[in-house]
Amino acid sequence: MIDVRNMIFLILLDIKRVFRDIKYVFFIIALPILFYIVYTAIFPNNANVNGVPWSEYCLISMISFGIMGNAINLLGTKVADERSKKWYTYIRVSPVNYFYYGLSHIFSYLTISLFFTFLMFVLAFFYKDINLGLVLSLKIGLVLNLASVVFLMLALLIGRLGSLSQPIGTILYLMLSFLGGLWMPVAAMPKFLSHLAVLLPSYNYAKLGWCLLAHKRLAFNSVGNLLAYFVIFTLLYVYLQKREQMN
Template identity: 30%
Template sequence: MNKFIFQTKINFKRIVFRNKAFFFFDMLLPIVFYILYTKILVSNVPASYLKAWNEDYLVSMMIYACMLGGIITTANTLLEDEMSNFKLFVTLSPLSNFQYYGSMAIVLITLNLVSSIALTAVAMIVNHVNISIGLLFELISINLLGTILLILIGVLISFAKKPNTVNLLTNLIVFPLAILSGLWWPINIMPTWLQNIGKVMPTYQLSVIDKNILHQTTQHIGPFINLLIWSLIIFLILFIVNKIQKEKGLVTQ
């Protein structure tokens, strides 16, 4: 346990304190989007709808922040570990592969927790969004669970092992996924066929769960099943890709 805690501390220093870009991409960017879409680009939005929009967009940006941290930060950090031979150091140390990824997950989930709290604080100050401590705790808890799926996607992307390929894949996944899921603007303004695709995405289903919590409406089992299915699919792909790379000698564990 002491070794695991020590590794987690090292990862905090490597990912947060030595990577200033995190504060821009993983925290500041969703906040900028939130202010932009709730204070500037709302001139034609009816006042009666604005309150719900400010609340719903807070949920969207929470999930978007989780995507940035869960997918982009995970993929790039693991790739950097591979290229700097830090992963080799872990392989030669008593720390297991499971502990290595577990420690990384704790750091990334904590960063997403900080992002969610920062976004909520901005929403309360800028738009006077009123969320009880209990509801906020439920929202953050659900999003942190959803972050695990996003981290799995980031791990999968890192297996590409080339910086250009990893950057391309993260951009091809994160930004289209955010758009299709209705995180940047309402999904109902898209063509029907795009809506049908977007509603299958795990991030859309996560937003449905969050909005039901926020507005205290009835939850349905469908979104939870969707997230479970996506998690199983990504985990299965991870297992297959890792096995193939082991057979080819591309991974050490």
């Protein structure tokens, strides 16, 4: 049986540790908010993408941008740091339950991502008078947070890079965001970039939210794309783990 009290303690401890890092908070929470304010200010109010108002379309893009960054940068950097300090070896022989400790990372990540999602919806409501309704907002928030497991697996791979994990994770995060159409609609990209975008997990991840926003079913090809990336990242991670144990 899970010791709920112990789990909550570890989760709160992890969240406090994250929010002590001002640079991280700015990069993951403040930057998408800033981008949303700027992007919605420079385009006219009647602008739209595939029939969806730009202010709403951009909202989903920036929520995806923030959640994805939280997954890649928070977990990837944390895993790399703890691996370099042999922290996992210490945890195994300490009174702290190893399973609870790992689970606390996931729950603290989800807590921060859900808080960020809520913050973006509140910002859109007060800044752009956007009210998607409780049901639709919950659908979008839950789908995007659950689907971000793809980027959690990518973060675990990045975490194996040691001291290089933070710069490589940041570069990869920004490239996926730009090339995946989170900073500008894919329709506005040059043709060769738009062809590349539809293959990336970042585009297909955000597309889940865009589909819900347009009151459409989740795109089957996007779900398949994300599942394929998840399987690839998972298999690669398991392979590297086994090879490390053999050595």
